[in-house]
């Protein structure tokens with residue numbers, strides 16, 4: 001408990017709900033084997049249950065001023081309730097607005113991060129809020145806090161910012177998560193497999209549907225996410241035509257589930273036709289939490305050891321890292 005990672009979050013949405021409820025779940029099951037859903041029960045000596053959320057920021061009036069335990073079920077959040085309650089005592093503070101970045105808000109975030117002795121700030125804002133994402137990262141740098149950026153907006157890919165985090169011996173990990181078992185990962189692995197077996201892909205597409213707020217937001221402002229997904233998929237050789245629709249629409253009925261339709265048409269021996277149709281149906285925010293847990297522990301460990309900047313170990317967990325794959 002005394003050595004728990006002291007986590008702060010900017011954006012108390014579905015990702016954070018899935019992360020914190022999951023950590024609470026593992027607090028009760030940590031000794032059990034196999035530990036289902038966890039890649040590394042311990043990473044750099046830090047257990048999956050050894051993270052405490054000590055600070056939180058949001059701008060949604062239904063969340064600000066509430067305890068985290070309440071806030072994770074407010075607003076548009078629709079990740080299901082999987083534990084009775086979470087142990088985190090933090091109260092959600094007002095953060096940095098998207099439409100107008102005010103210095104007083106930034107100063108408040110810096111002071112609160114210092115007061116709570118936060119080690120890592122998880123930026124889990126809706127995608128397409130670049131000014132707010134960068135301002136949270138600047139605030140973390142001023143407060144001596146490492147950063148993990150979940151959104152597809154460029155934070156780690158801003159060279160000057162990355163250089164300053166490196167100089168301050170603070171990790172800066174992102175951008176955008178490659179979910180634990182998500183559509184980009186599965187799609188790329190399938191394309192890789194066809195390529196390795198000598199097939200040629202004439203055309204492939206991926207359409208994603210979901211019923212959470214992230215999908216509603218990506219339907220209207222999906223450009224950064226599209227670029228991020230293309231970054232993952234366009235590295236596979238031998239693909240003649242590739243189309244990706246990050247959010248084919250917001251389907252409330254699906255709740256926090258995500259359904260991805262992946263189609264691949266190619267040619268094998270002597271030009272013979274091969275068609276793959278795949279439907280992937282997952283709990284969207286758990287899929288994010290399953291990698292956030294590792295990124296947060298990498299960032300905390302790096303900060304404790306004084307190893308700043310981007311860490312290459314994080315590359316498989318990200319869609320848009322600053323270095324090329």
Ligand SMILES: NC(=O)c1ccc[n+]([C@@H]2O[C@H](COP(=O)([O-])OP(=O)(O)OC[C@H]3O[C@@H](n4cnc5c(N)ncnc54)[C@H](O)[C@@H]3O)[C@@H](O)[C@H]2O)c1
Nearest residue numbers: 011012013014015058060095126127150151177213214288
């Ligand atoms: N599988 C996944 O869910 C997944 C995978 C990869 C990346 N991501 C990305 O992670 C991010 C978060 O996803 P989510 O599903 O939790 O989103 P969400 O919409 O459920 O939550 C976002 C939260 O941020 C808050 N917010 C908005 N502006 C803010 C500001 N300026 N300051 C503080 N809080 C603010 C909102 O009120 C909301 O509580 C998104 O950018 C998403 O694209 C998600």
